[in-house]
Structures are given as structure tokens and as C-alpha cells.
Amino acid sequence: MGKVVLDVSMSLDGFTAGPNVREAEPMGDGGERLHAWMAAKGPDGEIDAAVRREVDAAVGATIIGRRTFDLGLGSWGGTPWPGVPASW
Template sequence: MNKVILDVSASLDGFTTGPNVRPDEPMGDGGEALHEWHAGDQIDLDALRESKGTTGAVIIGRRTFDLGLVPWGGTPWPGVPSFVVTHRTREDLLGDNGGTFAFDGLEAATRRAKEAAGDKDVWVLGADVARQLLRAGLLDEVRLHLVPILLGEGTPLFTGDQGTLIPEGKPTTGTVTHLRYRVPKA
């Protein structure tokens, strides 16, 4: 059975982007540093490979879609269907790389993404949609890549949310610390 997984890099002060997110800087000022570990040591590359290798569909927040479409040139991963959570639905969009974006509400997008993923997992992109999934009881796991930088401002990961996550496995540390948590179901 597949899972809905938030796989996210965050600064030590809890931000998933830097300040001043805008179209020409979709990760905000200094936010690209959150992903430098993608070219890190073997531990980092193994964590990245594991995450991407199990991804069968993607749920994307509308703002993340709006900011990411141009840099991605289509879906974040060619051939992996992407479902944009939005109140402003529209016809499906074929990206420049051949991937398709479908637009729907939270529960419908999640259901469709899980169906499309088959026996693989659904990856979540965007802090706001991750919070919505958590609140709706639709998020199964959090994979947190804790980056040793302080951004001071930006997009916070779980602002205003409360809960207890259950550690899964042991943390591993490369250039960043990789943590994994299961989200308990009520």
C-alpha cells in the first residue's frame, strides 16, 4: 500500500524557503542552499535516491506549482503524474517535458495521486499543502532533511500545527541530517 510522504529540506530554524519568495527566486533569498545536499556525499545521495526511487505521483500546492512551472519546464519529474491542490480547478496541463498536471481539491487530488502511483508512494511538494494534508489526516510520513543553515525568515514548515510524530529508523548524517517520521492516525 502506498503512502503520502512529505520529503522536505528545512533550515535549522524551520524554514523550507528563504525570505522574499518570488518568480525569479522561487526558493527565496538564500533558499537554494536548502538543496545543495543533493550534490553531497554518498549518505546524502543514497537518501535522495531512496526518496525519488519510490515516487509514483506528486501532490503539489498551487503556489509551488505557480513558482515551479517555469524552472521545471513541466512536471518536477518527467513521467510522474502531478496533482495540483487548488480551489481554482482547470483542465489538465501538459508540461513541456511531457508530464501532466491535474488540478483538484485536496481530498480528490490525494485520492487520484494514490491511484496513479500504484504501488509507489506519493510525494508532497509545498509547505502549505503539507499542512493541509496533515490536518486532514492524509499525510503518512515526513522525511526531513535538516540543513545546517539559519535563514531567519521564509516559509515555515508546520506553523500553528500540533501533534506527535513517531521516529522511524535511525537518523543518518551526511552534509545534512536525514530524519524520518511516521504520522500517527487518529
Template sequence: MSRIVLDVSVSLDGFTTGPNVREEEPMGDGGERLHEWHAGKGPDGEADAGVLRESDGTIGAVLVGRRSFDLGLGPWGGTPWPGVPTFVVTHRTREDLLGDNGGTFAFDGLEAAARRAEEAAGDKDVWVLGADVARQLLRAGLLDEVRIHLVPLLLGEGTPLFAGERAELVPEGRPVAGSVTHLRYRVLKAVR
């Protein structure tokens, strides 16, 4: 059975992007540095590469917020992972869009998109892209797991990860230390 998983790189001060997110800088000023660990070249980079390989192998479908879709479509060249069905959470629905890399974008409201993504993922996981859609999923009780890649970087401002949301989280496994610290948590429930 698939799980809905937020897998996100976050700065030590809690931001998922740098400031001034815009078309020319979809990750904001300095935000691309949050993903430098993907190259596996930093201190203990082999640990980072192992985490990335393991995580990428679990992706069966993607849930993405409309703003992330609007900003990411050009740089991605299609769906965020080639051939992986991607569901855009939006109030502005439209016909499906075939990405240049073989993946399809479908547009729907939060609960319908989550349900469709779980069906499409089969026995793999549904990955979440975008802090806003992650907050919406948490609030709706639909987020199952949070994987945080804690980057030793202070961005000072940008997009905060959970911006005021509250939840009970349970650690899953041990932290993995590479050039960043990789953490996993199961979501018990949102706290109101």
C-alpha cells in the first residue's frame, strides 16, 4: 500500500526555498544550495548518495502544488521524475498534460488528487513537492511520513516548511549523517 511522503531538503533555519521565489529562480535566492547534497560529493557524500538512491526507488506518483508546478515545469522538462504520474493540487483544473519526458500531469483538488496519486502509485509511495501542499495534506490528515534532509545552511528567509502547523511525529529508523542529516518521521496526527 502506498504512503503519502513529504521528502524535502530544509535549511537549518526551517526554509524549503530561499527568498524571492520567481520564474528565474524557482528555488529562490540561494535555494538551489539545499539540493547540492544530491551530487554525493560533500563530506560523507556516499551516505547522501545512498539515501537518494533508496528514496528515488520508492516513487510511484507525485503530488505537487500548483505554484511548484508553474515554476517547475520549465526546469523539469516534464514531470519531476521522468514517466512518473504527477498530480497537481489546484482549484484551477484543466485537461491532463503530457510532459516532454513521458509523465502525465493531472489537475484536481487536494483529496481527489491524493486518492488518484495513491491509486497510480500502486505499492510505491506518493511523493509531495511544495511546502503549501504539504501543509494542506497534514491539516487534512493525509500525510503519512516526513523525510527531512537537514542542510547546514542558514537562508534567513524563504518558504517555511510547516509555518504554524502542529503534529505528532514518531522517528522512523536512525538518522543518517552525510553532508546533510537525513531524518524520517511517521505522522501520527495533526494537532489542532
């Protein structure tokens, strides 16, 4: 049997993107700050990056919300995990 894992960065007040989400800013205004840890920024950056690499290596397929897929197409080329099957 397969395993399903939910993986999302969220602010303490429950947001996953900044305000004004649109095609030019798929994460909204300032939304990239929620995901900066994945780019190894900050005092524990290399630890965060190592954890992210480990999680990404185990991804077999992704399920992405349609709006996220549509808005991320330009920056991701269709999926945040290139070469991994994605459904929306």
C-alpha cells in the first residue's frame, strides 16, 4: 500500500501564500518568505536543505491544486518536482 504525505509551508496564522496571488506573483506579495527555508537561507539553512532533499527524493507523484498548477506553470514548468508525475 502506498503512503500519502501532506507537505506544505504555512505561517502561524494559517496562510500558505501572501496577499494578492496572481500570475505575476504566484506566491502572492511577500509569499516567498514562507518558503525561504527550502532555499537553505537562515541560521540552520543546510539542515533545512538536507531535510528537503531527503523528502524530495522520496516523492513518487504529486497532487497539486488546479490554481497552484496554473499559477506555477511559468516558474515551475508545470510542477515543483520536475520529472515527477503530477495530478491536479
